Amino acid sequence: MTAAVEFLNVSRHFGPASAPVKAVDGVDLTIAEGSFFAMLGPSGSGKTTCLRLISGFEKPTGGTIRIFGQDVGDIPPNRRNVNTVFQDYALFPHMNVRDNVGYGLMVKGVDRRTRDARAEEMLALVKLEGYGDRKPAQLSGGQRQRVALARALVNEPKVLLLDEPLGALDLKLREAMQDELKALQSRLGITFVFVTHDQGEALSMADSLAVFNEGRIAQIGTPAAVYAHPRTRFVADFVGSSNVLPPEVTRAFGGPMKWASLRPEMLRVTAADGVALAGTVTGIRYLGAGSRLSVALNGTEVAALLPAGQPVPEPGATVGLAFDPAALHVMEGEG
Amino acid sequence: MHSDRASLGLKIAAVGGLLFLHLPILLIFLYAFTTEDKSYQFPPPGLTTEWFGVAWNREDIWPPLYLSLWVATIATFLAMILGTLVSAAMARASFFGREQISLLIILPIALPGVITGMSLRSAFSIMDIPFSTWTIILGHATFCIVIVYNNAVARFRRLSGGILEASADLGANSFQTFRYVLLPNLGTALLAGGMLAFALSFDEVIVTTFTAGQQSTLPIWMLQELVRPRQRPVTNVVAIVVFTATFVPILIAYYLTRGGSETAGAGK
Numbered sequence: 001m002t003a004a005v006e007f008l009n010v011s012r013h014f015g016p017a018s019a020p021v022k023a024v025d026g027v028d029l030t031i032a033e034g035s036f037f038a039m040l041g042p043s044g045s046g047k048t049t050c051l052r053l054i055s056g057f058e059k060p061t062g063g064t065i066r067i068f069g070q071d072v073g074d075i076p077p078n079r080r081n082v083n084t085v086f087q088d089y090a091l092f093p094h095m096n097v098r099d100n101v102g103y104g105l106m107v108k109g110v111d112r113r114t115r116d117a118r119a120e121e122m123l124a125l126v127k128l129e130g131y132g133d134r135k136p137a138q139l140s141g142g143q144r145q146r147v148a149l150a151r152a153l154v155n156e157p158k159v160l161l162l163d164e165p166l167g168a169l170d171l172k173l174r175e176a177m178q179d180e181l182k183a184l185q186s187r188l189g190i191t192f193v194f195v196t197h198d199q200g201e202a203l204s205m206a207d208s209l210a211v212f213n214e215g216r217i218a219q220i221g222t223p224a225a226v227y228a229h230p231r232t233r234f235v236a237d238f239v240g241s242s243n244v245l246p247p248e249v250t251r252a253f254g255g256p257m258k259w260a261s262l263r264p265e266m267l268r269v270t271a272a273d274g275v276a277l278a279g280t281v282t283g284i285r286y287l288g289a290g291s292r293l294s295v296a297l298n299g300t301e302v303a304a305l306l307p308a309g310q311p312v313p314e315p316g317a318t319v320g321l322a323f324d325p326a327a328l329h330v331m332e333g334e335g
Numbered sequence: 336m337h338s339d340r341a342s343l344g345l346k347i348a349a350v351g352g353l354l355f356l357h358l359p360i361l362l363i364f365l366y367a368f369t370t371e372d373k374s375y376q377f378p379p380p381g382l383t384t385e386w387f388g389v390a391w392n393r394e395d396i397w398p399p400l401y402l403s404l405w406v407a408t409i410a411t412f413l414a415m416i417l418g419t420l421v422s423a424a425m426a427r428a429s430f431f432g433r434e435q436i437s438l439l440i441i442l443p444i445a446l447p448g449v450i451t452g453m454s455l456r457s458a459f460s461i462m463d464i465p466f467s468t469w470t471i472i473l474g475h476a477t478f479c480i481v482i483v484y485n486n487a488v489a490r491f492r493r494l495s496g497g498i499l500e501a502s503a504d505l506g507a508n509s510f511q512t513f514r515y516v517l518l519p520n521l522g523t524a525l526l527a528g529g530m531l532a533f534a535l536s537f538d539e540v541i542v543t544t545f546t547a548g549q550q551s552t553l554p555i556w557m558l559q560e561l562v563r564p565r566q567r568p569v570t571n572v573v574a575i576v577v578f579t580a581t582f583v584p585i586l587i588a589y590y591l592t593r594g595g596s597e598t599a600g601a602g603k
Contacts, residue, residue: 055504057500057503057504076503077500077503077504078503078504078505078506078507078508079506082504083504083505084500084501084504086497086500086501086504087497088497089497090497090498090500090501091498091501092498092501092502092516093498093520094519094520103502103505103507103515104505104506106515107502107505107506107507107508107511107515108506151501151505152504152505155505155506
């Protein structure tokens with residue numbers, strides 16, 4: 001399989017060389033052609049800068065970026081076969097929807113009839129037939145999002161970059177758009193690079209994902225692999241908020257003297273007597289589909305997911321915790 | 336205790352204030368039609384439109400009028416170019432001392448005209464530049480730039496920077512982005528700024544006094560004319576022309592920049 005995007009030891013530092021702000025620092029990355037790739041991380045972790053390095057709005061201060069094998073170091077944004085769906089959509093307010101969508105063709109000199117026809121096709125693709133004459137201000141947030149998508153796809157990019165495209169939508173709409181984006185991606189076969197801080201979104205949509213922390217990639221892999229085997233404490237906590245156990249607690253849980261991750265849903269809450277691990281319930285958070293229990297255990301707070309239907313213990317009660325030893329994941333990485 | 340309706344006292348005060356501000360202007364108009372040409376006598380002894388004809392035939396009015404139009408046009412033109420460039424730089428870049436430089440740009444309009452006039456006059460003298468139409472234009476351009484800058488920089492801030500990047504992202508070169516995205520969004524602000532600058536330049540007296548050589552602009556001509564006791568209503572006729580020439584652009588500028596509802600890129 002060809003690599004759509006490759007980062008070879010790419011850095012983007014800001015500020016003076018003596019005390020640089022390392023927005024992106026020594027990133028190596030390969031995004032396979034036709035895949036749905038998510039860049040996941042908290043704000044300021046470097047994921048958006050990486051996206052802007054691909055689109056060309058940022059230039060690396062070190063390393064090489066290749067798009068379909070071509071070094072793009074000297075290629076400005078307008079000559080890269082890459083298009084972006086911007087976070088705030090960035091629709092042209094003075095143009096109607098049809099002209100917005102057709103803009104990429106207009107600047108290439110395509111005649112009006114052809115580009116209007118293409119714009120209608122694109123609007124049909126995002127289920128916005130008949131909205132061509134409206135101005136962006138007359139659309140809802142979800143509709144603007146679709147226009148931004150249609151506008152970015154009209155140039156038939158080889159890579160589509162999406163910068164937190166669902167961030168401004170409400171939950172219901174966001175879930176619907178997740179499904180639609182995924183379906184669109186598999187239909188078009190275009191490589192999607194998707195930036196998000198929402199780990200649920202990344203896990204459910206991506207074929208593979210990179211977790212960013214402080215300008216570096218903490219882990220890269222399929223959602224299942226990253227979730228099941230977080231490499232570092234940061235990944236364990238950020239992706240699915242796992243219990244991160246210090247070495248001595250791991251030891252008490254029957255593991256080696258190392259940092260380990262234990263998913264809350266892997267812990268079973270049992271009666272307190274006759275088990276090795278017993279603790280006091282310090283907090284209960286009702287989640288609808290279950291409850292999240294905080295249990296103080298030898299001075300460590302451990303979260304356990306209690307499925308709905310099971311009796312919920314009172315705060316202060318003593319409970320036992322049990323788990324499948326295979327669920328205790330020992331992490332090799334630091335940080 | 337908050338009433339939606341203003342009290343009677345407040346209403347009277349407001350109406351009184353407006354009358355105080357605007358009645359003198361109406362009197363200027365009235366005296367353009369008076370039959371008495373030596374003094375401003377109230378009420379006017381009679382009304383006539385003959386002064387419009389007299390003004391039209393007075394040869395000494397035309398050169399100042401042409402000069403004022405010429406100065407205002409060129410100063411506005413210079414200000415539109417320089418003011419737009421400065422506002423583009425100030426709106427997009429962030430650097431050490433940005434706020435201070437912003438203040439320096441606005442200074443010519445905040446400073447008393449006397450100071451601007453004096454400093455320009457001494458600067459022109461030191462540089463051995465003879466006073467001419469061009470020194471008037473330069474003097475006017477100093478404050479016209481500020482007007483254009485203020486209008487343009489406000490619009491630049493309201494434009495989300497994203498749309499310029501979106502344009503480049505979709506394949507547009509810098510010229511296309513300027514032509515198809517920036518200019519349509521900046522156009523009304525520039526036009527409004529230009530109109531205001533024109534109006535301001537057209538009736539400027541103080542800076543002009545310091546930077547002009549032998550020529551008179553229309554406001555200066557009026558000032559000189561008021562001292563003379565002959566054909567006074569002619570000055571009032573010219574005042575009506577000046578009023579129209581400045582008020583109409585200001586009105587248009589107001590309508591162009593009114594209403595922020597179509598703010599570019601603000602909607603989410």
